[in-house]
Each structure stands twice: as structure tokens, then as C-alpha cells.
Amino acid sequence: MYSIGDLSRKTGVKIPTIRYYEQMGLIAAPDRTQGNQRRYERPELERLSFIRHARDLGLSIEAIRDLVDLSQHPEKPCSDADRIATEHLGSVRAKIAQLKKLEHELERIVSHCAGHTVGDCYVIRALSDHGLCEGEH
Amino acid sequence: MYSIGDLSRKTGVKIPTIRYYEQMGLIAAPDRTQGNQRRYERPELERLSFIRHARDLGLSIEAIRDLVDLSQHPEKPCSDADRIATEHLGSVRAKIAQLKKLEHELERIVSHCAGHTVGDCYVIRALSDHGLCEGEH
DNA sequence: CTAATCTCTCTAGCAGCTATAGGTTCAAGA
DNA sequence: TCTTGAACCTATAGCTGCTAGAGAGATTAG
Incomplete structure (x- = not known):
């Protein structure tokens, strides 16, 4: 039984962010105490770690939802997971190039x-005059 | 005399974005026609090009305002402009490294x-288990 | 039982736009 | 001169991924 604060400390995800993920459908709405406070179990801790990890890698909420x-269906083919990761890798590379x-x-x-x-600063002049640039940007 | 549409076509900045820049104080509120439409002159065109250019380089609205x-004071020392550009270069490099x-x-x-x-997909497993990662990310 | 610490919901704010709605104005052709 | 269609106006909401704050209620250690 973890409170939302426990979960936050264990995963490094801030409390409002956990609630936000719940709202976004990344984690299921947990059981509540009589006083309406969220109580979590082990699986939710693992799931949140998974999410945290994926966010650290820069994946979007959308991609993480998928x-x-x-991950809840271990028997499915993993081609979709592969595709998501590969696409993300592509966009990371594109951003690096840019x-x-x-x-x-x-x-x-x-x-x-x-x-x-x-008046004779190249920084200002370069910004004023696109002709001073080398290529596209 | 340019309409906002003319300005947009000439600079490649979208119309709502031009109005947004006006609101943000990047460009001055221009004269209006009797019917309340914006009319621009040459200097505003140049200024918007400057802004566009700076945005393309990834500078923040804040930095561009500075x-x-x-650029309106050619007699001032350019150390501030240099600093802004250099700092931005630093943050671009940091982002690349990340x-x-x-x-x-x-x-x-x-x-x-x-x-x-x-079930045996490395993508899923790597996300579930931080131990499979090499370093920090 | 009390006090300190959590936690709750709701709302608003960040950057930098973009989109939509519902209305007005302009410019060119008949 | 009139009409029509394009362009323009303001105001508001939405996008991503959180974060901060207010004001109220719950929990827990002593």
C-alpha cells in the first residue's frame, strides 16, 4: 500500500505529475481510502517507473500510452513496440541534425x-540580413 | 503600405503570429485604416524579418526582444548582443549533447x-527495467 | 486529542503559437 | 455605384507536459 507521496519518492515522478498521468490515462485510477486518498500497489509502481523511463528517453505521452x-499483452508481436522506438530514434536524429x-x-x-x-556588430547584422547566412536554417 | 497579409507573404510569418508578436511587444502596434485594419511600412517589414530570422535560429521571444x-541603438556596445548569441549557442550545444x-x-x-x-521484446524490457540501461538519460 | 504533515480538487500559468467563430472592411469587376 | 468575395478584425480556446497555488479535508505520530 503506497500513498501518492510514497509512489512519488520511489519513482521520482512528482505528485501532480502522477495525477496528471492518471488523467491522461497512462495509469489506471487506483483504489481510494475512505477519506478519498489514492492508494497504490506494486504493479502501479512498476508501471509508473516504466513511464518515467520512457519519458526520460523523450517519448511522447501518446507513444507511451501505446x-x-x-506491455499489458505479452503474447502480442512486438513489431509495434519496435516501430515506436525506431520512429522516435528517427525523430531524435532529425532534431540533432537540425x-x-x-x-x-x-x-x-x-x-x-x-x-x-x-552598429557594426555581426550578430545584429547577420540577423538583419539573411544574405549573410550560409544555408538554410 | 502593406496589409498584414502582404507582410505575412513577404516574411513567411503567419498572420496570427504577427498579431501575437505585436501583443508580445516584439513589433510596435502599427497605424490602422479607418476600418481598423493594420497598415505597415518598410521598417516593420525589416523588423519582422529580423525576428523571423532569430526565431529560425531558435532564440526565445525574450532574447529577441532584447x-x-x-538593434534600435546602433551606438551602444554590442557586448550584450554577443552574450545573448553566445549563451544561446551554449544551450544549443547542451541540447545536442543530451x-x-x-x-x-x-x-x-x-x-x-x-x-x-x-513478452521477450527488448524495447519493452528495457523500459521496464532501468538496470538494462547503460548510463543516465 | 492535537498538531504537523499529507492529500484532495480545481484553476491558472508556462512557450509559442494555431485554430475557430462570428463579425467587419476592402478592392475589383459589372 | 453596387456587389461580391477575399481579406481582415477581436476574442477565445487548444496544443504539450507539466507546475504552482488556494483552500479544504485526511491521516498519523506522539
């Missing part, structure tokens, strides 16, 4: 600035 | 999955 549903372009552009802008006033 | 203010960790972890998880059902 994974949680899948950020690297930005990094490159920002490096260039920052390193070019030798001016002393805003 | 840069816009600076995403690379995720990429690594996800690659490992996805590539290990040789099972056929959810």
Missing part, C-alpha cells in the same frame, strides 16, 4: 563579431 | 530487440 498498452545546423550558423555569427558597437 | 531593442545520449540509448535498445512477442 507502449503501456502493449540543432547542428543551428550550432554551425551560430558559431559563425558569434565568431565573426569583431565590432564594438551595435 | 536584440530588437539593441539528444546524443538519447540517440545512443535508443540505438542500443532498438538493435537488441530480437524477440517476436512483447
